[in-house]
Structures are given as structure tokens and as C-alpha cells.
Amino acid sequence: MIGALVANFAKRTVLAVQEFTFLLVSSLRHAFTRPRYLVDTLVQMDVIGFGSLPIVLLTGFFTGGVLALQTYRTLSTFGEVGLLGQVVALSMVRELGPVLTALMVAGRNSSGIASEIGSMLVSEQIDAMRALGTDPLRKLVTPRLFATLLTLPLLTVLSDFFGMLGGAVVSTSTARLSSAEYWTSAYQALYFEDVAQGLMKPFIFAVVVALVGCYFGLHTTGGTEGVGRSTTQAVVVACVLILILDFFFTKFLIAIGFF
Amino acid sequence: MNTRGAATSSSAPEGSALTAPVIELRHVSLAFEEKQVLNDVSFHVTAGETLVLLGVTGSGKSVVLKLILGLLKPDSGQVLIDGQDLVPLSEIQLYPLRQRMGIVFQEGALFDSLSVYENVAYRLREEGAKDEAWIERRVREVLRFVEMEQALEKMPAELSGGMRRRVAIARAIINEPSIMLHDSPTAGLDPVTAHTINLLIAKLRDVQKVSSVVVTHRLADAVVLANFTYSVEKQGLVPVTTDGGAERRAPTQFLVLRDGTVYFWGSTDELTAAQDPYLRKFLV
Numbered sequence: 001m002i003g004a005l006v007a008n009f010a011k012r013t014v015l016a017v018q019e020f021t022f023l024l025v026s027s028l029r030h031a032f033t034r035p036r037y038l039v040d041t042l043v044q045m046d047v048i049g050f051g052s053l054p055i056v057l058l059t060g061f062f063t064g065g066v067l068a069l070q071t072y073r074t075l076s077t078f079g080e081v082g083l084l085g086q087v088v089a090l091s092m093v094r095e096l097g098p099v100l101t102a103l104m105v106a107g108r109n110s111s112g113i114a115s116e117i118g119s120m121l122v123s124e125q126i127d128a129m130r131a132l133g134t135d136p137l138r139k140l141v142t143p144r145l146f147a148t149l150l151t152l153p154l155l156t157v158l159s160d161f162f163g164m165l166g167g168a169v170v171s172t173s174t175a176r177l178s179s180a181e182y183w184t185s186a187y188q189a190l191y192f193e194d195v196a197q198g199l200m201k202p203f204i205f206a207v208v209v210a211l212v213g214c215y216f217g218l219h220t221t222g223g224t225e226g227v228g229r230s231t232t233q234a235v236v237v238a239c240v241l242i243l244i245l246d247f248f249f250t251k252f253l254i255a256i257g258f259f
Numbered sequence: 260m261n262t263r264g265a266a267t268s269s270s271a272p273e274g275s276a277l278t279a280p281v282i283e284l285r286h287v288s289l290a291f292e293e294k295q296v297l298n299d300v301s302f303h304v305t306a307g308e309t310l311v312l313l314g315v316t317g318s319g320k321s322v323v324l325k326l327i328l329g330l331l332k333p334d335s336g337q338v339l340i341d342g343q344d345l346v347p348l349s350e351i352q353l354y355p356l357r358q359r360m361g362i363v364f365q366e367g368a369l370f371d372s373l374s375v376y377e378n379v380a381y382r383l384r385e386e387g388a389k390d391e392a393w394i395e396r397r398v399r400e401v402l403r404f405v406e407m408e409q410a411l412e413k414m415p416a417e418l419s420g421g422m423r424r425r426v427a428i429a430r431a432i433i434n435e436p437s438i439m440l441h442d443s444p445t446a447g448l449d450p451v452t453a454h455t456i457n458l459l460i461a462k463l464r465d466v467q468k469v470s471s472v473v474v475t476h477r478l479a480d481a482v483v484l485a486n487f488t489y490s491v492e493k494q495g496l497v498p499v500t501t502d503g504g505a506e507r508r509a510p511t512q513f514l515v516l517r518d519g520t521v522y523f524w525g526s527t528d529e530l531t532a533a534q535d536p537y538l539r540k541f542l543v
Contacts, residue, residue: 035385119371127330128368131361132382132430133354 020215023141024207027214030135030142040143047112048144048210049151052105056155057162059104063096064088064163068170081175085185088167093190093198097160099246102205105152106238110213113144114234117217118227126218141214148210153202160198193259197250204249205242212238278305279342281438281470282327287336289322296322297333298519306437307510309464309471311481313541314516320474321365323516324440327472328362329353340438358386361431361469362440367423369415369430375402376411379430386434401429405459421452428459432467439463441473445480457483458496465489478541485511485527515541 030036071087117140120126126136164186171177216234220226253259280303289297297319304310312320325331326338329345338345340356348356369378379398388394402408405425415423424444431439441460445453457480463469465488475481487496513530515523515538523530523538530538 123366123371124364124368125370127325128362128364128370130330130350131328131357133357133385135350 016215019219020211023137023211023215023218026137027141027145027211030138031146035138037139037143040139041147044143044147045151048105048109048147049155052108052151052155053158055104055108056101056159059100060092060097060159060162061166063100064092064166064168065170066166067091067096067163068167069174072170072175076175081177082181082185084167084171084175084177085164085182085187086189088171089164089186089189090194092160092163092167094194095198095246095250097163098156098198098201098205099242101156101159102152102202102209102242103239105148105155106205106209106212106242107235109148110209110234110238111231113210113213114217114220115227115231117214118220118230121218121220122223122227136218141211141218144214145207145210148206149203152206152209153199156198156202191259197253197259201246201249204245208238208241208245212241280304280339281306281341282310282472283337283339284323284326285337285339287326287333287338289319289326289331289333296519297326300336300516300519300521302514302521302524304470304472304512305510306470307464307468309473309484309511311484311511311513312472312474312516313476313478313481313513314522316476318516319519320516321442324362324442324472324474327438327440328357328360358434359436360438360440361434361436363424363427363431363442363444365443365446366420367415367427369418369423369426371415373415374411375407375413375415375418375426378415378426379433381430382434397433398429401433402426404432404462405429406455419452421448421455424448424456425459428456428463432463435467437469439469439471441471441475443474443476445475445477453477453480454483458489460484461487461489461496466491481511481513482527485513 067088068084072081072084075081075083075087117126120129120140129136129139164183167186168179168182171182172179213234216230216237220230222229283303285301287297287300288295300319300323302310312323314320322331326333327340329338329348329350332346336346340359343356345353345356369375370381373381376395376398379401380394383394383397399408399411402411405428407422407425407429410418410422410426415426418426439460444456444460448456460471460473461484464471464484473481473484483496486499488499489495490497511527513523513525513527514521515530517537523533523535525533530541533539
């Protein structure tokens with residue numbers, strides 16, 4: 001009995017990985033062959049990128065601010081308040097900016113993608129698309145993937161900056177640090193490796209955000225209740241995968257001596 | 260009891276036109292996980308013929324339509340469109356065949372984010388049409404055919420169920436398919452709107468000469484399609500007897516599925532004359 005359950009679970013997991021890989025390869029390949037749905041890609045960039053801007057900026061700003069607040073107390077005991085800029089900059093650029101931005105975008109867009117595509121599936125719009133000569137992966141998945149690949153790194157950069165800005169506001173108001181001192185410390189702390197890893201991670205996270213939403217949307221079953229289930233699963237799986245991949249990618253970069 | 264009128268899975272029912280079939284299923288079987296949905300199903304539809312597919316919920320009727328369109332592949336058997344087997348074809352290879360077919364899904368399946376105009380124009384744009392004036396002309400033409408030209412700029416959410424079905428028909432016929440598939444075209448509609456949809460199906464059959472497969476639960480709709488023909492002069496349905504007799508009757512066959520197998524395949528007269536208790540339930 002337990003053996004059968006484990007076997008079924010293993011089979012379902014392997015099947016899911018296989019289908020996800022197929023989805024990834026197909027959606028990347030479609031970018032290099034016609035037809036290409038550029039208008040759909042632009043629309044998705046607006047929805048995913050511009051639409052996520054407010055929450056990403058707010059997240060970045062307040063994360064930087066609270067980071068400065070928390071570290072100020074520790075640094076002040078060692079008389080190293082001048083390092084606040086460095087701490088906020090390194091934390092935001094290397095880790096918090098990419099991860100929190102991806103989590104916010106996943107929460108907003110993986111769910112939206114899953115519910116939109118799931119609704120289309122249960123109302124036979126996907127079948128209608130195929131009947132009318134359109135490849136649903138090319139029309140629905142590829143634009144969302146490339147829209148996220150293009151906008152998530154930009155959102156991350158903005159989040160990083162607003163995080164440092166939040167830290168600057170706290171540093172100048174609470175820690176009585178001068179603006180010049182803060183920004184100089186922040187700027188001098190950042191090396192190429194820090195910025196590079198902070199900008200590589202969004203590309204990996206973008207694949208997760210877009211494709212997890214598309215995967216659960218395309219595998220929706222059970223009518224409207226199924227759409228709700230897919231939406232929830234998409235967000236949970238995307239967020240967990242982002243955290244797991246962040247850990248292993250960072251470990252990989254350390255292992256290869258990137259920094 | 261397996262009642263097949265004059266039909267077995269390997270022979271045509273009495274009265275069917277002896278022309279090459281445009282749609283043919285040969286020994287098709289399909290299962291979803293543990294459930295056998297279709298089991299050794301064979302039938303064909305000849306040019307200009309209407310096949311009415313009857314059966315209870317879950318008997319596999321909608322699955323048959325999806326097999327014909329290549330949206331599903333059978334576990335065994337062949338699905339032939341104009342003599343070409345769809346089963347070994349890839350999705351890309353199916354597109355030219357699908358251009359010859361139009362399908363109207365049960366709830367219309369209109370694209371929510373596109374207006375009526377964009378929904379109907381969808382296929383033309385996907386096929387690469389760039390001349391906006393020509394696209395508009397064609398869209399207006401088909402919307403006029405289904406009497407929905409006034410709804411050009413509306414969104415699907417603003418339309419009633421019957422209006423959505425009509426727009427779905429317009430979308431399906433814009434590239435003048437030779438085969439039309441209708442999945443429960445009148446389900447959930449009031450009798451007046453259902454009559455309008457039946458009229459459109461008959462109009463397509465009799466004016467455009469398409470071959471049709473119509474899935475329905477309602478025998479009343481099937482009887483209308485079998486016993487009435489569309490009159491261009493009168494702009495409505497007329498009984499076939501007043502329109503010239505047997506040679507003007509639209510060829511209509513009935514296929515009854517039960518538990519995924521062909522239970523009956525025959526003409527209107529054979530179905531109405533059947534004494535089998537299961538078939539009589541459809542005639543009540």
C-alpha cells in the first residue's frame with residue numbers, strides 16, 4: 001500500500017519534471033521560429049513588468065529601510081555606523097533585491113498567469129485556439145516567458161536602488177549618517193561579482209515565475225474549483241522553487257569561485 | 260442488445276450516399292486512465308451529409324468531435340479526413356487539415372479578451388491576412404449570415420448564450436470550411452434561441468453544402484435538422500416534403516453511442532421505427 005503510494009508519487013513527480021522541461025524547451029525554441037507574437041509579448045511586459053512596479057518598489061524601499069533599522073542597532077554597539085551603506089547595498093544587491101522581487105512578482109503574476117490560462121482551458125478556449133490553427137504554447141507561454149525574462153531583471157535593479165534609498169532615508173534620519181557617507185560606503189562596497197550575481201538570479205527566477213504559472217494553468221482540471229487550486233499551487237510552488245534555486249545557485253557560484 | 264438498424268461497424272447504413280467519406284473513424288478506441296471512453300467505434304460521414312450524434316452524458320460524444328479535429332489521439336484505430344489519417348500527424352501537420360473544418364464548442368469558447376470582431380477575424384489573422392479592409396468585409400459577411408453584425412464591437416461577456424453561439428458559428432465558418440462540427444449547439448438555450456441555432460446549422464448545410472457532425476442530447480433538434488431544410492426564398496426552415504420530396508431531403512444519419520460503443524447507426528426512419536428500449540428513451 002505504502003509502496004504503491006510512493007511509486008505513484010514518484011511517477012507523478014517525474015512526469016511533472018518531464019512536462020515542465022518540455023514546456024521550457026518548447027517556449028524557448030518558439031522565439032527562434034515564426035510566427036512570433038510580439039504584440040502579445042509587449043502586452044505581457046506591461047502586465048508583468050509595469051504592473052508589478054508599485055509593489056516591487058515598495059518592497060525594495062521598506063526592505064532596505066528595515067535592514068538599516070535593524071543593523072544600525074548592532075553596528076552602533078561597535079561604533080561602525082558608517083558601514084550601514086555597505087550592509088544595505090550588499091544585502092539588497094546580492095540577495096534581498098533579486099529574491100524578494102521575484103517572490104513579489106511570483107505572488108502577483110504566477111497566480112494571474114495560472115488563473116488566466118486555467119480559465120481558458122476549462123472554457124475550451126485553448127481547444128478553440130488549436131482548432132483555429134494556433135499553437136497555445138507559442139501564443140500564451142512564450143510571450144509570458146520572454147516578458148518576464150526582460151522585465152524581472154529591470155524590476156530587480158529598481159528594487160535594489162529603492163532598497164538602498166530606503167536604507168539612506170533611515171540612515172540619515174535615525175543614524176544621523178550623512179548622505180555622502182552612506183552612498184560612498186554603498187558604492188565602494190559593490191564589486192562586479194556582487195552586481196553580476198544579483199543580475200544573474202532574476203533570469204533564473206523569471207523562468208520559474210512564468211513557467212510555473214503556465215504549467216499549472218495548462219494542467220488545470222475540475223472546472224472553476226480547479227482554477228482556484230491551480231492558482232494557489234502556482235504561487236506556492238513558484239515561491240518555494242525561487243528560494244531553493246537561490247540557495248543552490250549561490251552555492252554553485254561559491255563552488256566555482258565566482259566570488 | 261446492440262441495435263444497429265442496418266448497420267454494423269463495417270457497413271454503411273441503408274440510405275446513406277455511396278460516396279467516399281469525408282470523415283471516417285475506423286475501430287477507434289480511447290481510454291482516459293482507467294476509464295474506457297470509446298471502444299472500437301467505427302462510422303463515416305459522406306459529403307453533404309449530417310451525422311447526428313446522440314448519447315447520454317459521458318457516452319463519448321464530445322470526445323468523438325475532438326478526435327475528428329485531432330485535438331485528441333486515439334489509443335488505437337484510424338481517424339480519416341478526406342481519406343487522410345490524422346493519427347500519425349504532428350500538431351503542425353494537422354493545421355492544414357483543420358483549415359477545412361470548423362467547430363462550435365458547447366459554450367462557444369469565444370476568447371474573453373477579444374471583441375466579437377477580433378474573435379471572428381482571429382483565423383484570418385492567424386493565417387497571415389494583412390488587408391484590413393478585406394478582413395472587415397469578411398467578418399461583416401459572416402456576422403450578417405448569423406445575424407450578429409450589430410454586435411461587432413461588443414465583448415463576449417456582454418453577449419447572451421445564444422449570441423455567443425452565433426458568434427462562435429461565424430468564427431468557425433469564416434474560412435468556408437467543408438466540414439462543421441457542433442458540440443451541443445443548443446444546450447442551455449431556450450426553445451426560441453435553440454430554433455435560431457438549428458436554423459443556422461441547416462442554413463450552413465443547405466446553402467454552404469457543408470458536411471456536419473452535430474452532437475446533441477435533444478432529439479427534437481435532431482428531428483428538425485432531419486425533417487426540415489433551409490429555404491433561401493422564405494429565409495427560414497420548411498419541411499422537406501414541401502420542398503421537392505426525397506431528392507431534396509438533407510441526408511441525415513443518426514449515431515447513438517452507449518458506454519463508448521456504437522449502439523445504433525442509421526437513418527431517421529430507422530431510428531424512429533426502432534423498438535429497442537434504450538433507443539426509445541431518446542424518442543420520448
